[in-house]
Amino acid sequence: MDEFAVLPDPDDPRLTRAVDGIDHEGRAIETAVVMERPLTLFLNGQEIVTMMTIGDHPEYLAVGYLLNQNMLRPDDEITGIDHDDELDVVVVRTRRETDYEEKLKKKVRTSGCAQGTVFGDVMEAFETVRLNPAAVLHTSWLYQLTKKINTLPSLYLKSGAIHGSVLCHADRPLIYMEDVGRHNAVDKIAGFMMLNGVPADDKIFYTTGRLTSEMVLKTVQMGIPILISRSGFTAWGVDLARQAGLTLIGRAKGKRFVALSGAERIVFDADPAAVPEEERRHGRKSGVTDDAA
Amino acid sequence: MDEFAVLPDPDDPRLTRAVDGIDHEGRAIETAVVMERPLTLFLNGQEIVTMMTIGDHPEYLAVGYLLNQNMLRPDDEITGIDHDDELDVVVVRTRRETDYEEKLKKKVRTSGCAQGTVFGDVMEAFETVRLNPAAVLHTSWLYQLTKKINTLPSLYLKSGAIHGSVLCHADRPLIYMEDVGRHNAVDKIAGFMMLNGVPADDKIFYTTGRLTSEMVLKTVQMGIPILISRSGFTAWGVDLARQAGLTLIGRAKGKRFVALSGAERIVFDADPAAVPEEERRHGRKSGVTDDAA
Numbered sequence: 001m002d003e004f005a006v007l008p009d010p011d012d013p014r015l016t017r018a019v020d021g022i023d024h025e026g027r028a029i030e031t032a033v034v035m036e037r038p039l040t041l042f043l044n045g046q047e048i049v050t051m052m053t054i055g056d057h058p059e060y061l062a063v064g065y066l067l068n069q070n071m072l073r074p075d076d077e078i079t080g081i082d083h084d085d086e087l088d089v090v091v092v093r094t095r096r097e098t099d100y101e102e103k104l105k106k107k108v109r110t111s112g113c114a115q116g117t118v119f120g121d122v123m124e125a126f127e128t129v130r131l132n133p134a135a136v137l138h139t140s141w142l143y144q145l146t147k148k149i150n151t152l153p154s155l156y157l158k159s160g161a162i163h164g165s166v167l168c169h170a171d172r173p174l175i176y177m178e179d180v181g182r183h184n185a186v187d188k189i190a191g192f193m194m195l196n197g198v199p200a201d202d203k204i205f206y207t208t209g210r211l212t213s214e215m216v217l218k219t220v221q222m223g224i225p226i227l228i229s230r231s232g233f234t235a236w237g238v239d240l241a242r243q244a245g246l247t248l249i250g251r252a253k254g255k256r257f258v259a260l261s262g263a264e265r266i267v268f269d270a271d272p273a274a275v276p277e278e279e280r281r282h283g284r285k286s287g288v289t290d291d292a293a
Numbered sequence: 294m295d296e297f298a299v300l301p302d303p304d305d306p307r308l309t310r311a312v313d314g315i316d317h318e319g320r321a322i323e324t325a326v327v328m329e330r331p332l333t334l335f336l337n338g339q340e341i342v343t344m345m346t347i348g349d350h351p352e353y354l355a356v357g358y359l360l361n362q363n364m365l366r367p368d369d370e371i372t373g374i375d376h377d378d379e380l381d382v383v384v385v386r387t388r389r390e391t392d393y394e395e396k397l398k399k400k401v402r403t404s405g406c407a408q409g410t411v412f413g414d415v416m417e418a419f420e421t422v423r424l425n426p427a428a429v430l431h432t433s434w435l436y437q438l439t440k441k442i443n444t445l446p447s448l449y450l451k452s453g454a455i456h457g458s459v460l461c462h463a464d465r466p467l468i469y470m471e472d473v474g475r476h477n478a479v480d481k482i483a484g485f486m487m488l489n490g491v492p493a494d495d496k497i498f499y500t501t502g503r504l505t506s507e508m509v510l511k512t513v514q515m516g517i518p519i520l521i522s523r524s525g526f527t528a529w530g531v532d533l534a535r536q537a538g539l540t541l542i543g544r545a546k547g548k549r550f551v552a553l554s555g556a557e558r559i560v561f562d563a564d565p566a567a568v569p570e571e572e573r574r575h576g577r578k579s580g581v582t583d584d585a586a
Contacts, residue, residue, distance in 0.1 A: 017528045021553040024432065024565050031551055033526040036506070052506075052529075139317065160544065161503045161525030180505070180527055210454045212473070213329070213345075232454030233326040234473055235310045236345075251453065258324055260314040272317050 064191030132201035140270040144171035182209035357484030425494035433563040437464035475502035
């Protein structure tokens, strides 16, 4: 797959809007703000959820959401995905008959972001996953990945207030998705992987969001052995990562990072000292006080 | 009320945990990560939601959540709040009989954070609120507030991966709450205000989170006329703020900020140029690419 085979399109007029305001000196300015729109997801005949999304990949979002909620199985045959742009509705149809009435009643408001729901059977599925013990992360890859991701034109650089997730292989970012909710960005990648048959066990997942229990659960469920974030950790996220043998790296800024699980996959092949002083200072400064997200 | 009458306690052993890991040079380190625990909320006999929270103010969180979801009315008489620390349950009892069975069935997965739910009648309540047109924000206050808040010892400075919300009056931060979900931090302040009879119409609200529709809805519903964030905006958040006449200030870092609604309340009494060059450079650098949250 090509580097950045899927990437943000900050010039897409549906994704941001220019609005008038004033700055700190009282001067009139125009600035870009990110758009959010509702998308109601149906699985076969059943309404599952209404999500707020930037709306750029409704099919991937729909499939990824269902997968990550265990409402779609990896071996399910998808017979159709219909997106109606005017009604803001997406319908996923499967050969298997589905009914999640009971499941939809049981929701937990979670600590992280966007989604706010974890279903009990997600935990059950989590416990059956075996992550690839042979996967590795070279620190030189990590530095290349964060540099490439952070300098690519994105909605984040244009307007802020958005989360990004990137599926990577070695030092190459492959699929870069952004969304107002970080779980949407993750789900869009999960949907892309299923619909395009992308293997997970040799991949690295990068997210701008915090390493909460939900983020760890999803990464493990997707079968990806390495998760990197520039943000920090929650205790439950760390516990789950250790339980699953996930390599969990947070506070990755400049050349600094902290690994709290699965450090045996890390190959230290880069010299963190071999970077400009300015970059190191910046990294140190924002090391712990990361983006809460 | 005293400055920082309520403030974070980063030394509380229930809120963070020390975990072992390695840093970017492979050295063993110990770092603090924030704890999250479930809290199940009942209103009278009815189970409402299970939240993930750091757990420091369950009574305020419970009351604030119910208020901000319109399940508790400002004039409701609360006859009891029982928190069971072992069962992780909090029960709010009111003189008025309540039943939100129908309401609980209708949820929307929202773009922002944590909560993931907005109920239709929140929008209805929003439309009836009149924010104080006489409230003002001096830019000198804004600079004092952000400086005081950002330098106070907090869980954010200790462990990261957490959100903060602060209720302020003029240049004085009064109530500073943190939580893993930013909506919890907001709800805890709403609960504090109701239980202590704190008026809203002369207050300023500061949040670390993004200025999404949900954040604007809650601030307006709480009756607070001015909302400040160091993070960015979503388009719907801006629309709702303009509709309600809320003063909406984002990307507030260093001396910089952007106001996209209600700028008539801002009094420019500080000279942004009268700050050290280092601080200005920092502010400029992180101006747009803010914390997505």
